[in-house]
Amino acid sequence: MPRAVLVASLAVGLGFGLSSGSVFVSIVLFDGIGRGLVVTDLALLGGLGAFALGRAARSRPREAAPVVDSPAERSAVTPVLALAFGLSVVAVVVRFAQMSLNYPHGWWDAWMIYNLRARFLLRGGAEWTDAFSALMPIAHPDYPLLLPGLVVRAWSYVGQETTIVPQVMALGFLLATVGILWAGLALLRDPDQGLLAGALLLAVPLFIDTAVVQDADTPLGFYFLATLVLLALHDRQGSRGGLLLAGLAAGLAAWTKNEGVLFLVAIVAVRFVVEARASGWRRPAREAALFGLGALPILLVLVYFKTQLAPPNDLVVGQGLRETSARLLDVHRYGMIFGALRETILNSGPMGVVSAIWVLAIHAVAFGFDSEHPSGRVAAAALTTVGLIMAGYVMVYLTSPHELQSHLDSSLTRLVAQVLPTALFGYFLLARTPREARA
């Protein structure tokens, strides 16, 4: 079961991402969306199908290697945790349905950035590059195109601009994130650990509030998490395919939002340092090359987009030596940013009653940590990467040319929601399971 959920979750997220990249290639090659998409899709599917058939013909039949050790069977606490997790999934799907009925176009960023860009790409015909006009700076025309690409692909095939498309994408990313968190921990630790992490993730309102409004932050969080889960599985299994897929997931993070580039740089650096400390630099260097190979196709698409089409980013344009220095030396800004961050984390419980951070603290005291676990290095990499990303976000706020309070109000909870699944994955990799706590 965990293996099937893992594969299904990866198939949704990575499949969505690859199909978004290919639709962009098609738009560039055929100067707009249209019949060229069918040609590109047939060529891509034909090529991949031929590759898979050729590989299957060459390779001898063999037993499928276990992803990791067989996951432990259910324990005494599994039914209770499964019930809590199952109820959380139901509650979140109900919330998603209600929000989609009440706000079919999604919340601010969904229609103002992503669905707007999809409309430009679909309606614009040969003038599709208008989607990236610098005349619309607040609509962030420099943002990468994972979501608009996905939406315009489906609209093109369906033949109408239905709001169901972005809703289905958003639900797919939400369920895939929960699925990969549960399945990853079930395979690497045990099913109870996955259920605990999944139930806790779904109990944090800021994660759900972000996921149900069709923003790009949940897809971005999915790619962060998928990269770390795939790296952890690679460490346990040693397959090169896992590394390639991890690189692909990290590349797709960069194709989702600009923050994904920060993640890509951070995870490569952290992973290299963590692994080099343990086993010298040769193996991490080889791994980094494979990881980069996985990310390469999407990075080529991203580089083309950023160098040929996207206008400069508003946060970069607004910098200057004197202005940026003044912002960095303004102590008040530090107070505002860390104050907002503290508020966001402390109010991360339902109705603001109990913060998720206190629940996690109680869990940590109750269960303790297994510092000798084989996935400890990946857990360290996950948590360090999350720390680096958050440090990067603090730096962006410090130097932001926009009015700071407004900037914080409109984005901070979404940024925390991006890293939350990965932070929980890292934490629960290290924490002792209920089974271990009993021993």
Place this chain on the structure above:
Amino acid sequence: MTEASERRAARWILSRLPFRTRVGLATVVVFALLSDGHLLAKSLVDYVRTARPSAIDQYLTRFSEIRRALPPRGVVGYLAEPKGREILHGGDYYRKFHLAQYALAPLIMVDSPDRDLVVGNFSAGARVPQVPGLTLVRDYGNGVMLFRRGGG
């Protein structure tokens, strides 16, 4: 193992868990259940209270007629009631501006009346504003108007 004996075994194993482990598990489970209940209640209340079709859908239909009168592509200006102190996004002025942009894409809308064609987006029943150099082409009702620079 029968179901009853399985339940007995589960109870026995649970009772063997250290107290603090049971507290840790209970904390996560109660937190999750509390959150589920809150989420379901919020969903129900929001569903009942929120109008359908959505406010955005209702707003977008205001632009369906003017869209037919505008060129398929290009850049148009924008004129609306003066904005208050609104920065970045989140305020009413920018919300209306971006919704108009969302409705009229792939036309590019700039937040300025210094264009040959200017879309007016006012409150329903607003009087036609007198802006030097702009001539009203048509009032589409509901506060939506089309202006042209020059002419008369």
